[in-house]
Amino acid sequence: MTALTRRLQPTIRVRLMLVYGGLFLVGGLVLLAVTYLLVKNNTQGTQAARVTAVQIGASGTPVKPIPGKSTAQVLYTAGQAKGMVLKARQDSAQQALDSLLTQGGIALGVVGAAALGLGWFFADRALRPLHRITDTARRVARSRDLTERITYDGPRDDVKELADTFDTMLERLARAFEAQRRFVDNASHELRTPLAINRTLIDVAVRRPDASEDVKRLGESLLVVGDRHERLIEGLLTLAGSENIVVDTSPLDLGDVGAHVLDQAKTETDHRGLTVHRDLGRAPTEGDPVLVERLVQNLVENAIRYNVDGGEVWLCTRRTANGAEVIVANTGPVVSAYEVETLFEPFRRLRSDRVRSDRGTGLGLSIVRAIASAHGGTVTAVPRAGGGLSVTVRL
Structure with a gap:
């Protein structure tokens, strides 16, 4: 199912409204059809309408004017009068049926529209407990407070x-x-x-x-x-x-965190003869200061340890439309694109190096991704041309 198809699907409230309104309209149409048939059969079984303007005589004789009526009235034979009575009855019955269909259809349309409106209202009332469950789930997901409960006290359904x-x-x-x-x-x-x-x-x-x-x-x-x-x-x-819930958050700037981490790593970078490039723009965000510092520290340590002597390290922080991001890149061994994702798994190092202990424990990028996920952020990594890796964390 494509995304466009999913967007075009009606919501459950719309579907309930259509079901309520549709059932009412179908019932109204059936009632109107039954009423039409009953009126039609009843009309066919009634007596001929009275003709008060003429007096019917013997068969074949002219009809005399009724006393007190105008002499300008036309004289009819008994056959002609009978035909007129039948035609008047048919016309009257047809007018009654047409009026029933027209006025009944209009009334059914008006009441059907009202039924759709009532269906929308009652669907909302029926779905209100589900809205309550959804709101609670959304608050728990946003605040990550697992102490909240729905405590629904409705009927046992x-x-x-x-x-x-x-x-x-x-x-x-x-x-x-x-x-x-x-x-x-x-x-x-x-x-x-x-x-x-x-x-x-x-x-x-x-x-x-x-x-x-x-x-x-x-x-x-x-x-x-x-x-x-x-x-x-x-x-x-x-x-x-x-990987637990990050509850205590406070405003911080990734630029300040990056500068602090680089200052702490200066001894190691000087020992390795690495050139550090700083582009520490303002990058305000919110989070646990200790965990965010550990995130940036792990990125910098990886960039230093998995590097070549005399190589380079880049650290960039900047504001984005949805928050802030920190980018750490380095020179070093060539990393294949298919190996990048495995580096985020615990105890996984480049080319399955599990023996050497001078390069860490193999948990650095796993911790980075766990901290970023706990803060609602993302981590992406791409190989650099000529060797090394560029890791971007967005918070």
């Missing part, structure tokens, strides 16, 4: 069953999101604490004056592995948390 089913679904979703939030909070504490303790113990062991070179090398390796595990856990927790 199909609409009541639909409203109760929707409330049950919202309740289960609320419980699921709350369980996920508690899990993320608990996991954040239970996973970060032992890793922090391990890092402290290893660092103390490495810094001991009597530590051998083997112990120091082992400790440095363990610190690298622990740092990767911390980043992995941090990424997983951020991914899980960013």
Whole structure:
């Protein structure tokens, strides 16, 4: 079904109105037809109309004028008078039937139009519970507040069953999101604490004056592995948390966020010999400042890590007609168009590189897309000619 066909389809309110009005018009037409037949049969069975202007005599004799009438009146024979009576009866019956059809048709049209108007009104009344369900679903989708309910208190019918089913679904979703939030909070504490303790113990062991070179090398390796595990856990927790509801939003400017992230990454860009191009125009929007900063930070980190020494990084922020956008591009290895979408999947890296740990955990772009979706935004990526990637986030 094409989009034009879907747009031309009448709404359920229009269809109900047409059903109500159509049933009334069909019933009115049937009633008018039955009335027409009854009147016609009754007219054919009536007696001949009286002719008061003449007096019928014997067959073949002229009709004498009635006393008191004008002598200018024409004299008729009995046969002629009978024919006139029959013709007058037929004319009278036909006039009555024509009048019935004309006036009945007009009345049926007027009442049919009124029936369509009443059908539109009563269709609205009948669909009002559905409008209430739709409004509630729209508010929940817009505010993402799963605590709201329809609480429809109408009769036990199909609409009541639909409203109760929707409330049950919202309740289960609320419980699921709350369980996920508690899990993320608990996991954040239970996973970060032992890793922090391990890092402290290893660092103390490495810094001991009597530590051998083997112990120091082992400790440095363990610190690298622990740092990767911390980043992995941090990424997983951020991914899980960013897929939840973003409730606390505040005004922010993507240009300010981009400048802050680039300042933090200056040490790494200088170490790699990268040239950073800033085009930080005003890009006001609303969102969770921590998550939005993490979004831009992941884009910049990916642009730095998946780059060539002495390459370039571009960061652009600007206002759009529907909000704001940030664009991060870099030089680097050539990326095929069919590989772009797979980069947004968790733990997926370019050309399935799952071994190297110096380039991150493979969650960077997954977190970017999750944060953008939680803010009602979109993420698109296209390969750059000559190598590298250009990622655009619209909020």
